Amino acid sequence: MAAMSNLRHLKRGEVGPPPPAQDVLRVYGMKFCPYVQRLKLVLTAKGIEHETVNINLAKKPKWFLAKNPRGKVPVIEKNGEILYESDITSEYVDEVYPGRRLRTSDPFRRAKEMIALGDFTEGMSGIYGFIQTSNNQKQNTHLIQARKGFAKFDKIMQTNAHRYLCGNQPGMTDYMIWPHLERIGATRPEILALYPAIQVYFGRMGEDDAVKACRHSDGLHRQFIDGYKRRNWVYDLGTVEEYRFVSSTGGKLKSKM
Amino acid sequence: MAGMGNAKHLKAGDAEPAPPAKDVLRVYGMEFCPYVERLKLVLAAKDIKHETVNINIQKKPDWFFQKNPRGTVPVIEKNGEILYESDITSEYVDEAYPGRRLRTSDPLQRAKEKIVLGDFMEVVSNYYALVKETDEGKRSFLTAAIKANLGKVENFLGNTPYFCGQRPGFTDYMIWPKLERILLFDPEFIKQNPKIESYCDRIGDDKAVKACRHPNQLLLQYFEGFKAGNPVYDIGTVE
Numbered sequence: 001m002a003a004m005s006n007l008r009h010l011k012r013g014e015v016g017p018p019p020p021a022q023d024v025l026r027v028y029g030m031k032f033c034p035y036v037q038r039l040k041l042v043l044t045a046k047g048i049e050h051e052t053v054n055i056n057l058a059k060k061p062k063w064f065l066a067k068n069p070r071g072k073v074p075v076i077e078k079n080g081e082i083l084y085e086s087d088i089t090s091e092y093v094d095e096v097y098p099g100r101r102l103r104t105s106d107p108f109r110r111a112k113e114m115i116a117l118g119d120f121t122e123g124m125s126g127i128y129g130f131i132q133t134s135n136n137q138k139q140n141t142h143l144i145q146a147r148k149g150f151a152k153f154d155k156i157m158q159t160n161a162h163r164y165l166c167g168n169q170p171g172m173t174d175y176m177i178w179p180h181l182e183r184i185g186a187t188r189p190e191i192l193a194l195y196p197a198i199q200v201y202f203g204r205m206g207e208d209d210a211v212k213a214c215r216h217s218d219g220l221h222r223q224f225i226d227g228y229k230r231r232n233w234v235y236d237l238g239t240v241e242e243y244r245f246v247s248s249t250g251g252k253l254k255s256k257m
Numbered sequence: 258m259a260g261m262g263n264a265k266h267l268k269a270g271d272a273e274p275a276p277p278a279k280d281v282l283r284v285y286g287m288e289f290c291p292y293v294e295r296l297k298l299v300l301a302a303k304d305i306k307h308e309t310v311n312i313n314i315q316k317k318p319d320w321f322f323q324k325n326p327r328g329t330v331p332v333i334e335k336n337g338e339i340l341y342e343s344d345i346t347s348e349y350v351d352e353a354y355p356g357r358r359l360r361t362s363d364p365l366q367r368a369k370e371k372i373v374l375g376d377f378m379e380v381v382s383n384y385y386a387l388v389k390e391t392d393e394g395k396r397s398f399l400t401a402a403i404k405a406n407l408g409k410v411e412n413f414l415g416n417t418p419y420f421c422g423q424r425p426g427f428t429d430y431m432i433w434p435k436l437e438r439i440l441l442f443d444p445e446f447i448k449q450n451p452k453i454e455s456y457c458d459r460i461g462d463d464k465a466v467k468a469c470r471h472p473n474q475l476l477l478q479y480f481e482g483f484k485a486g487n488p489v490y491d492i493g494t495v496e
């Protein structure tokens with residue numbers, strides 16, 4: 001859980017943090033964002049040191065929008081360079097930092113993983129759509145889409161010869177998928193139970209160290225998502241920590257309240 | 258145009274073609290599809306021999322869904338293996354076949370190219386929404402969004418001749434097909450951005466672009482049918 005960072009989510013009107021010190025990798029995130037978690041899983045799996053600044057996404061600071069005009073997390077910043085999008089940032093850190101390469105090297109296998117990810121995403125979009133609407137008819141449409149996507153993904157996992165989609169250790173595509181699976185497991189485990197191969201995969205991924213380090217409890221997920229559904233976004237749930245920025249001169253600054 | 262394949266577009270009821278011969282790369286496409294064109298540009302730039310089977314995407318044959326359950330083009334098939342999606346297939350052939358590697362090797366630069374590709378795809382999705390939108394307020398909003406994102410693309414181009422640097426590369430070929438269409442259907446958007454405008458001239462001289470390019474008249478004819486909800490695929494030379 002600590003890997004997702006318990007730092008308070010900064011909002012509009014609050015002073016922005018100083019830039020990261022030289023050569024320090026900074027991640028702008030949100031504690032409960034599955035897309036941030038993708039990047040965090042990669043960073044954790046590779047042991048990449050970094051600092052985090054969490055952003056209140058319902059009240060985004062202007063200084064954050066200046067970094068990413070799309071206003072989304074994750075964003076990474078290092079030595080004045082900025083990148084965003086979960087897949088782009090994850091691929092980037094995987095390549096420029098040492099340690100186990102998470103991206104599958106065989107081009108055909110990697111292409112198949114991308115297709116599987118697309119099928120899984122189709123399923124997930126259905127679930128997120130289902131969660132976010134209270135209209136019964138729309139819920140049904142979303143469920144149909146969810147089932148289509150998960151059925152395809154389950155089929156792929158049934159014929160998968162390895163423990164994980166990427167091989168016998170979790171790889172990039174596994175980490176792109178996991179955050180969403182974690183949330184289904186926390187909120188709608190009965191859906192996972194419909195897909196035996198996905199259920200087995202879910203259990204295996206749960207044993208991975210990076211997954212464990214970044215995982216929230218089911219209860220905390222449900223708490224966040226309940227607020228989300230009611231459009232009452234509360235980000236500072238669970239343990240909340242305060243910033244202690246190090247200035248470029250080396251002295252420690254407390255964050256401005 | 259030959260690069261896009263002139264084969265008749267097979268539709269529901271038409272027999273499934275025999276599988277490609279051993280080691281032959283087959284592309285399932287549609288002559289005017291910009292996503293198929295992305296792959297075709299990569300194939301042309303790398304001189305990768307392949308055969309084409311065109312699909313009538315309004316009346317898809319059942320057998321096509323056996324190959325790609327999503328029913329979209331492009332699809333590639335070789336020795337019984339199938340892949341689909343324009344970015345996935347393009348990246349695959351770039352890596353699996355010899356010749357100039359089109360994908361940018363520097364990871365930071367490649368990441369920035371993907372970001373600008375995303376900005377451009379926002380333009381595309383807003384543009385195609387604009388084409389169908391009648392509400393003036395929404396049209397205004399979409400137009401402003403298109404201009405803002407084209408501005409990001411303009412800034413990215415800066416002083417480099419191509420998105421990938423000194424020569425057209427992967428990102429250029431992912432962008433070109435839709436950029437070509439916006440240039441043709443709504444040149445005003447492009448004229449407001451001098452770097453993009455001169456980019457369009459410059460990339461028109463690229464060998465792969467020339468090989469895959471339709472005459473403007475044909476593309477306009479197809480687009481009229483598309484807008485009316487009645488696209489006609491077998492226009493121009495049909496084999």
